[in-house]
Amino acid sequence: MTRPAILIVQPHLHPLRALLGSTYDTYGLWEGPPAEAAAQIGALVVDGAYPLDRGLIEQLPNLGLIACFTAGHDGIDVDWCRARGLAVTHAPAVNHEDVADHALALILAARREIVRGDRELRAGGWTPDSRIMTGSLKGQRVGIVGMGAIGQAVAARCEALRMTVRWWGPRPKPDLIQVRADSLVDLARDSDILVIAARADDGNRGLISADIIQALGPQGLLVNVARGQIIDEGAMIAALREGRLGQAALDVFETEPTDPARWADVPNTVLTPHTAGATREAVQGMVLLLMQNLGAHFAGEPLVTPLTD
Numbered sequence: 001m002t003r004p005a006i007l008i009v010q011p012h013l014h015p016l017r018a019l020l021g022s023t024y025d026t027y028g029l030w031e032g033p034p035a036e037a038a039a040q041i042g043a044l045v046v047d048g049a050y051p052l053d054r055g056l057i058e059q060l061p062n063l064g065l066i067a068c069f070t071a072g073h074d075g076i077d078v079d080w081c082r083a084r085g086l087a088v089t090h091a092p093a094v095n096h097e098d099v100a101d102h103a104l105a106l107i108l109a110a111r112r113e114i115v116r117g118d119r120e121l122r123a124g125g126w127t128p129d130s131r132i133m134t135g136s137l138k139g140q141r142v143g144i145v146g147m148g149a150i151g152q153a154v155a156a157r158c159e160a161l162r163m164t165v166r167w168w169g170p171r172p173k174p175d176l177i178q179v180r181a182d183s184l185v186d187l188a189r190d191s192d193i194l195v196i197a198a199r200a201d202d203g204n205r206g207l208i209s210a211d212i213i214q215a216l217g218p219q220g221l222l223v224n225v226a227r228g229q230i231i232d233e234g235a236m237i238a239a240l241r242e243g244r245l246g247q248a249a250l251d252v253f254e255t256e257p258t259d260p261a262r263w264a265d266v267p268n269t270v271l272t273p274h275t276a277g278a279t280r281e282a283v284q285g286m287v288l289l290l291m292q293n294l295g296a297h298f299a300g301e302p303l304v305t306p307l308t309d
Helices: 016-020 054-058 078-083 096-111 114-122 149-160 184-189 210-216 233-242 280-299
Strands: 005-008 025-028 041-046 065-068 087-089 141-145 164-168 193-196 221-224 247-250 269-271
Touching: 005 016, 016 025, 016 280, 041 280, 065 280, 078 087, 087 280, 096 114, 096 149, 096 193, 096 221, 096 247, 096 269, 141 149, 141 184, 149 164, 164 184, 184 210, 210 233, 233 247
Parallel strands: 005 025, 005 041, 041 065, 065 087, 141 164, 141 193, 193 221, 221 247, 247 269
Antiparallel strands: none
16 A cells, blocks of 8 residues: 655654654655655644745645644645645644743843843852842833734733733733733834734734834833744844844844854844754654644645644
């Protein structure tokens, strides 16, 4: 019996081949277009942060599923796929708590200057008459942009550390106890810390503009655990260099991997290489959902976590 065939698109997903190879004939796009196997490919496995290659899809006549390994799916035009009879799945509610943990770690690292302390101690800068003095987190006003699963998890952590939380998003959420700001600029103006936790799409590219950064101001901390393109990165870097923005703590960037030279002389930053959701437990959950969705698709059964919007 011929086994189902799948195509893994991004090179960094190559470890999945070892996991899926016992059940499926697997191909990696980085090895070249699967010309001879094109007619057998029934599913694509993708990282949803990357744009979906429509030209590739049109070369696969028996493709039926776009299986997104990640929770985020901003690179996938779900309506376009649906119009072509392609189902789309993803991995929701797997790593949002881990991403929120990381957001809190970035806040702590920036506000309590943990990275600077580590660097100075290792360089011999800790002397009896020197001490880094920072502000307390108590009473800090946190504004959260995007109050989905990640945003709500961030809010719970910040409130536990005696910070106050408000939020903004395009649609009201009456069930939330946190107050929704009238506008994004109002939220930034009234926040000490602005956390970006919104899902990225074509409509919010550059949402955190120069005006929003200006409203957050020279004492403000900008934290991003969503997608890099939501922030006008050039405007943010200019504001940091000129002292118009106090700090930035970033796990995501406009282009990834980001060029380290871009940040060499940018002050008051804490940077991590898109690791907020990358815990062993979260990845195991993503793998499980991927295998369940692939299995359901090829068995003609209902998908476990279909994307419906």
